[in-house]
Amino acid sequence: MKNQWMTFISGRVLVRAEGKGLERFLNKLTRSKVMVWKVKRQKEEAMLFYVFLRDIHTIRRLVKEQDCTLTFIRGEGFPFLWRRTIRNAGFLIGIFLFLFVITFLSNVTWGIIVKGATPETEHKIRKELDKLGVRVGTLHLLGDDPETLQRKLTDRVENITWVGVELKGTTYHFQVVEKTEPKSTEQTGPQHLVAKKKAVIADLFIEKGKPLIKVHQFVEKGQLLVSGEIGKEDEPEIVAAKGKVWGKTWYVTKVEFPLESVFQTYTGNEIRKHMLKVSSLSIPFWGFSKHEFQEFEEETDERSVQFLGWRLPVQYVERAIREKKEVTRSLTKEEAVEAAMELARRDVKKTMPDDAEVDDEYILHESVENGKVLLSVYFQVIENIAEGKPIIQGD
Amino acid sequence: MAKKWTHQLRRWMTNKMELPADVLMDLPRVTMVGQIHIYIENHRGLLAFTDRELRLLLKQGQLLIKGKSFVIKTILPEEILLEGKIEEVLYINE
Numbered sequence: 283m284k285n286q287w288m289t290f291i292s293g294r295v296l297v298r299a300e301g302k303g304l305e306r307f308l309n310k311l312t313r314s315k316v317m318v319w320k321v322k323r324q325k326e327e328a329m330l331f332y333v334f335l336r337d338i339h340t341i342r343r344l345v346k347e348q349d350c351t352l353t354f355i356r357g358e359g360f361p362f363l364w365r366r367t368i369r370n371a372g373f374l375i376g377i378f379l380f381l382f383v384i385t386f387l388s389n390v391t392w393g394i395i396v397k398g399a400t401p402e403t404e405h406k407i408r409k410e411l412d413k414l415g416v417r418v419g420t421l422h423l424l425g426d427d428p429e430t431l432q433r434k435l436t437d438r439v440e441n442i443t444w445v446g447v448e449l450k451g452t453t454y455h456f457q458v459v460e461k462t463e464p465k466s467t468e469q470t471g472p473q474h475l476v477a478k479k480k481a482v483i484a485d486l487f488i489e490k491g492k493p494l495i496k497v498h499q500f501v502e503k504g505q506l507l508v509s510g511e512i513g514k515e516d517e518p519e520i521v522a523a524k525g526k527v528w529g530k531t532w533y534v535t536k537v538e539f540p541l542e543s544v545f546q547t548y549t550g551n552e553i554r555k556h557m558l559k560v561s562s563l564s565i566p567f568w569g570f571s572k573h574e575f576q577e578f579e580e581e582t583d584e585r586s587v588q589f590l591g592w593r594l595p596v597q598y599v600e601r602a603i604r605e606k607k608e609v610t611r612s613l614t615k616e617e618a619v620e621a622a623m624e625l626a627r628r629d630v631k632k633t634m635p636d637d638a639e640v641d642d643e644y645i646l647h648e649s650v651e652n653g654k655v656l657l658s659v660y661f662q663v664i665e666n667i668a669e670g671k672p673i674i675q676g677d
Numbered sequence: 678m679a680k681k682w683t684h685q686l687r688r689w690m691t692n693k694m695e696l697p698a699d700v701l702m703d704l705p706r707v708t709m710v711g712q713i714h715i716y717i718e719n720h721r722g723l724l725a726f727t728d729r730e731l732r733l734l735l736k737q738g739q740l741l742i743k744g745k746s747f748v749i750k751t752i753l754p755e756e757i758l759l760e761g762k763i764e765e766v767l768y769i770n771e
Contacts, residue, residue, distance in 0.1 A: 305723040312754045321749035323727045331749075 293335035301350020393453035481529030491523030539622035638665030
């Protein structure tokens with residue numbers, strides 16, 4: 283007997299034969315080279331057996347000479363399975379469509395991550411990528427491969443030394459190493475240097491130009507510090523005066539600091555609630571306990587649920603309820619003054635230029651009024667007071 | 678008379694020359710695997726088949742197999758493989 287699988291592939295039919303002389307019929311079948319197997323006597327005058335699908339015509343012809351009837355109960359095997367599949371073609375199409383969609387989606391760029399770049403460079407890279415056709419939602423299968431992309435990017439974006447391109451799943455990762463270019467020196471026209479504000483000169487550092495001032499000299503605002511005219515008096519040469527003039531300047535800051543202050547602090551007790559939100563309907567699924575806080579603050583964090591890159595109209599909401607407490611702090615006068623001084627220092631740092639330095643500080647006035655310490659602080663600051671003033675040649 | 682003479686000759690040949698009897702004398706060759714399988718070669722056709730009995734025609738006489746829940750696994754012109762619970766194998770000579 284042939285293998286079960288062989289009969290499965292070519293197809294087999296379960297046949298029921300009824301009538302008299304079934305044994306004779308079987309003998310006839312075997313003699314006409316019809317394969318018969320799994321013969322079972324069902325009742326007195328009926329038999330069940332399997333034959334090959336291809337032998338159906340032969341046994342139909344043979345049964346005519348016999349006084350018995352045949353019933354084909356069911357077909358088994360590949361030909362029948364195939365016919366059923368054709369009949370349920372929609373299902374088959376669905377399977378292929380599903381596979382196609384999955385394949386399609388996994389070939390779409392779903393993310394671009396740029397690392398190691400300043401926001402400016404990142405913007406440039408993203409713009410360039412947009413031009414190269416690397417966008418979220420496009421097929422990366424049709425675009426350039428990472429190596430080409432890497433080469434093109436390094437060519438087109440100026441201030442990057444190297445860019446590593448890697449495609450991980452559906453996300454592009456760009457690792458950027460930026461060029462650190464020296465700052466281009468500002469090209470200035472011929473100019474004098476004048477005082478930005480009134481000050482006492484502390485130090486001079488002149489690169490170009492003729493200094494007209496000395497250390498410890500008092501200068502007014504707008505006073506010429508360094509002249510751009512050099513050379514002989516009768517035939518002067520006009521240059522761009524350049525340099526730094528450090529002058530002592532003054533700042534007065536008024537600050538006030540309360541002796542008693544009330545703070546809000548968290549006690550550390552909190553309750554977290556998790557819920558799913560569909561449009562305006564919230565379905566809590568974790569954290570049902572009720573809080574008994576006198577004072578509290580609520581913080582809500584909402585996140586949209588994503589499905590293969592799409593946002594579903596379902597949000598995951600996490601709500602934190604934290605207990606608050608009021609704390610009163612009272613300070614002595616000295617402590618309050620110290621705190622006020624700190625405040626004043628911070629204040630003056632904000633107003634003075636970056637390259638300036640606090641030289642000295644004095645408290646000019648100090649008083650306590652309505653539970654507050656009032657201070658007026660005098661700061662002596664050394665800063666660059668030189669400012670360019672273009673020379674307009676009027677001749 | 679002549680048929681009987683050839684029969685005697687064949688029997689003599691099997692005895693003396695140690696040739697397989699089923700080949701020379703058209704005897705059925707019965708192979709059994711415990712009680713569950715019986716394989717018969719050299720039969721001459723099916724005479725009766727129910728789930729408790731199988732009757733086969735041989736060249737000489739009949740072979741009757743009795744048992745329970747018989748299923749013919751394969752049937753070919755001269756071979757048959759029967760499955761079930763075999764209880765008796767009987768030779769019937771007219």
